[in-house]
Amino acid sequence: MFYKAMSTIISKPLRAELLRAAVLGMSQEARDAGLQVDRRLGSGPLTMLGAPGPHRALLDRARRHGALEGDLNDASAPTRRVMVPMTGASAEQRQGWRAKGHELVDLTLPSVRRLHAMKSLLASELRHLVLVGFRGDPECEALVGGNERVTVVENADEVVRLPFSPRFGLLCQTSVASRRFATVAAALRMRHPDSDVQALDTRSPAMIRREDAMADLTRRCDAVLVLADLADLSGTTLYEVARCHGKPAARIGSPDTAIPLDLTEYRRIGLTAGVHTPDAELEALEARLRGG
Known part of the structure; x- marks a missing residue:
């Protein structure tokens, strides 16, 4: 119909x-990041490795100030200074840009930094990491990186496809709804009742x-x-x-x-x-x- x-x-x-x-x-952290964008744009050539943040106004402002545009996965950038967006970057991406001699202007929000830290903590415990988030979202892509032990699930229905692991670590993107995170956590525990599931609420x-x-x-x-x-x-x-x-x-x-x-x-x-x-x-x- x-x-x-x-x-x-x-x-x-x-x-x-x-x-x-x-x-x-x-939010205050978004305001602070926006002010940092303004300061950095006025201090010399800069290449943005993706949109500075999830609002068109920041990208429009950067373009008006002459910032060049690139991507976190690019092989190179035309300027020495490159800007990591508010949504963050994987450790491998950061290391790659530094290894090529670039200075990183890092806009990563504090809440996103915490999410990456919690990911590292759970990974150190040799857990299969599950991220409640949305595929294609820059924050999600930056967290997953090339890590094959991170599985993204968008809802509880997708939990059925997760293979057994004795130890799971469950995280969520910083702006995911509490109900979505809770239903995925419940579904994961029901699907794998013999697994040790460590669920960390990483919403901002x-x-x-x-x-x-x-x-x-x-x-x-x-x-x-x-x-x-x-x-x-x-x-x-x-x-x-x-x-x-x-x-x-x-x-x-x-x-x-x-x-x-x-x-x-x-x-x-x-x-x-x-x-x-x-x-x-x-x-x-x-x-x-x-x-x-």
Whole structure:
């Protein structure tokens, strides 16, 4: 059965009450990394080894400042200084760039560094590592690297394909939903009851606070609107949390994007934003909804 999704074209102010989540938008570690990007762009030639972070504004700003573009897996770069993105790099990638004589400008977020440290800890215990995450996401790719003992699972259904190991180490990407991580952990223990499963919740503190705030928001509103760049996994998680709490929800990548939800049907609309969403974008979205 096919259907056409409703989109809101806002030509006049909504009558609905707009409710902000208690915690939303850009995290402090993302702000700090953004400031570092600005400082480094003004101090000489630089090659970005991928987008600086999961928001288009950072990449656009770097391009305007003349930064060159590359990839973590490239064989070389035209500048001595190369920038490791917020989503991190594998130890092998870092060593490779240093061995070629490059200076690393490292934007890796503290929460991502912790994730890599926990991976190393579990690997030192000779565990088969399982990462709850999303294939193709830069943070996921950087953590896995070329390590054949790291298996990515996106949901509990994929656990059935994991071969037996006497010792498992379970991690998750920093912006994965708590429910997704918990269901995978439960499925892994059920699938391999004789295995020693060490599960470490490696979500970022910023994401935990935003997820908790979203859960509270769903108790006070009739529908939820999530503002987050499409590359920002935290937006996917916030949308997922809203739906898990039974609320109609829509996710948009920018303040002027068409909204795939008829907002005129609801009296109270909850607003939240991903951990890389600038304050100005949230303000612009609110102004649009209010008809400003």
